[in-house]
Amino acid sequence: MSLTLEGDFGPISDVVKEKLGFCFESTNRLIKLVNEFLDISKLQLGRDILDIKETSIVEMLKDIIVEVQPEADKKGIYLTLILPPEPTSLVMADAGKLREALYNLIDNAVKYTEKGGVKVELQFVTKGRNNCAMVIVTDTGIGMTKEEADDVFGRQFERGKEAKKVYALGRGIGLFITASIIRAHKGKIWAESLGAGQGSAFYVELIAKK
Ligand SMILES: Nc1ncnc2c1ncn2[C@@H]1O[C@H](COP(=O)(O)OP(=O)(O)O)[C@@H](O)[C@H]1O
Ligand SMILES: [Mg+2]
Incomplete structure (x- = not known):
């Protein structure tokens, strides 16, 4: 997605750029949330991962x-x-x-x-x-x-x-x-x-x- 946004696959219009930007942001939020849940479950297993x-x-x-x-x-x-x-x-x-x-x-x-x-x-x-x-x-x-x-x-x-x-x-x-x-x-x-x-x-x- 970031490559498309940066124009690596050719020019994109401002509208598409804006919409894709929203998608990119929400995907990143989702990744962050998933990582947080992974961290929680790993931490519950105790000190070993520290x-x-x-x-x-x-x-x-x-x-x-x-x-x-x-x-x-x-x-x-x-x-x-x-x-x-x-x-x-x-x-x-x-x-x-x-x-x-x-x-x-x-x-x-x-x-x-x-x-x-x-x-x-x-x-x-x-x-x-x-x-x-x-x-x-x-x-x-x-x-x-x-x-x-x-x-x-x-x-x-x-x-x-x-x-x-x-x-x-x-x-x-x-x-x-x-x-x-x-x-x-x-x-x-x-x-x-x-x-x-x-x-x-x-x-x-x-x-x-x-
Ligand atoms: N210093 C604080 N004073 C008052 N309420 C607090 C404080 N810290 C946390 N809280 C309450 O505990 C909740 C959980 O905090 P947290 O898990 O860090 O979530 P967030 O930062 O997203 O609100 C907060 O939404 C708030 O209601
Ligand atoms: Mg907080």
């Missing part, structure tokens, strides 16, 4: 913030990264997958906030015998009810009416994938509502390198 290496979560968060910042600026909301005083520790993670998970949380926080802003905080805490890295994404956006917060990582795409929306737009899979990624890393993820209209907080806990 390419685990020492990963700097500090650099990863800085990098994501740079990417999401323009969207926050466009909306006139703040996007702040708070790092621990000695941000030296590394986590054991599949950098690509972990980035996808954290990106979705920060992207969501910006997406669902119109006033105020988003705070991304990294902390290192000790839990029993493990050192853990905690990423806390807090926003002042539309928030969630307690029920929504408890259920927000569920398979939204399997819920009746919601399912139709998802299959049409590919929406609502993000948090399910995010949670699958974190759990495949043997990490924890949970959400808290801060009250109606008061925003939300998302927590990710990962095992840090000793």
Whole structure:
């Protein structure tokens, strides 16, 4: 399709170009959706598909913030990264997958906030015998009810009416994938509502390198 669009098979009219462009876009959306479902089913099989290496979560968060910042600026909301005083520790993670998970949380926080802003905080805490890295994404956006917060990582795409929306737009899979990624890393993820209209907080806990 892209070759035809680029005119490799001869000239095409503007109308055909436009219509073919729509087809191309929706095919790409479909491919993306299929890949997301494939990723989910692979992740459900566990940690094995992850390419685990020492990963700097500090650099990863800085990098994501740079990417999401323009969207926050466009909306006139703040996007702040708070790092621990000695941000030296590394986590054991599949950098690509972990980035996808954290990106979705920060992207969501910006997406669902119109006033105020988003705070991304990294902390290192000790839990029993493990050192853990905690990423806390807090926003002042539309928030969630307690029920929504408890259920927000569920398979939204399997819920009746919601399912139709998802299959049409590919929406609502993000948090399910995010949670699958974190759990495949043997990490924890949970959400808290801060009250109606008061925003939300998302927590990710990962095992840090000793
Ligand atoms: N920071 C947030 N504040 C309020 N609602 C949220 C937030 N993050 C996620 N949600 C809710 O959870 C749903 C699922 O999120 P996600 O799977 O990432 O899908 P999407 O980004 O396509 O909306 C969202 O559609 C939204 O209703
Ligand atoms: Mg999302």
